[in-house]
Amino acid sequence: MDLFMVVSLILIIAMLIAALVAAESRDLISAAIAMGVVSLIASILFYMLQAPDVAITEASIGAGLSLAIMIFAIKHTVRWEK
Amino acid sequence: MIPYYYIASIALIALGFYIVIAKKNLIKIIIGLDMMDTGVNLLLISIGYVKGGTAPIENGNYPIYVDPIPQALVLTAIVIGVSVMALALSIAIGLYKNTGTVEIDEIRRLRE
């Protein structure tokens, strides 16, 4: 149990909780925001796995552009899942 | 030692697969595909990790580096993933403009 493992386990548990929220939420906007949280934590994990190039890309695309595009799409359609 | 990074990324892949199979809302299905994408990227990067290694940028005095090839593959896969997701979302919007719904059950009923 070193520091790397403790921080990784905390981040992984937070990421899986956010993924469960994205799976089960009936509000599509909160599902999209939970998906953005999953991407953001994944980018921190990429940085901890010594992949800074991938971490920059995932932080700007997964948590920024992807979330914005998804929210535009939800604004064009319906917000609540039946 | 338990490879917890593999377990986390495989859990993301399985959860995304569950969303794609079980949910009936098109946008929710696209969220599931995005989640599978993130899981696969995390799996590839964690296979390339070397304990005690540093990022593959030549700095002259540190001899151990992590594997650069999965990083190069994932770098392009992320950008491709977001553009394909935008294409899928625009097709879903087009379906909504034509049929008035994004639930696949109701779209299937409209055909009859």
Next chain:
Amino acid sequence: MKRAVAAILAILIFIVLGLAFAKIPFGNVNLEDYHYYNPIQDKQTSDSVPAHYLKEGKNETGSTNIVTAVVVDYRGFDTLGEVTVLFLASTGVGSVMYIFEKEKRRKVRRANAVVETASKLLFGFIILFGAYIFVHGHLTPGGGFPGGAVIASSFLLLYLAYPKFHAEHKSLNVAESLAGLTFVGVGLIGLLVASYFLYNFLPFGLPTYLFSAGVIPIIYVAVGVKVGSELTGIVDAMMGVRE
């Protein structure tokens, strides 16, 4: 019923993938000591591909960042294919959204003064940061793909702050076509000089200097401009027609 079947299938996939990856060690590999079976020479060799890239990458390509060396030089043709996929997806989004958004014009409220002023001030700095990321792609982490994404997010900021803003389609097209032509043109010059595509024909220079690594910075700047204009086009199409 359907949810139960889906849950069982997902658990099955979890178990199967977990068993498949259980034998791969996490973090305990030494890239120098990989022993691959080489079917051509019919023996175990120790010179693995990542070890070769890490050992010889700086001498063979002149780039300090080995990931950039792999993306642009060793697998440059693959990157050309990826950029083409991105172009096709962007075209598809534009055409699909154009058909369905032509007649509808929405009224959007103005954002408040703080947001408008701050985004006007920040816009230039974010573009400068994106350009910094892709110009220094061969020296520091980053490169054309993240730099292009940062430039697209600066345009996204303007779209969110100004309801009437929309990017000039003509200049986006010109930037994107010029970037693609630069990529293919540099590759063709390499074909003329040394008889294979994307040959690194310029002198490498001193490593860790900005003007080094031959054609890699040129190609990465082209990729950055191309990715930035395509992602801006996708954001523009997804926002729809605004009045």
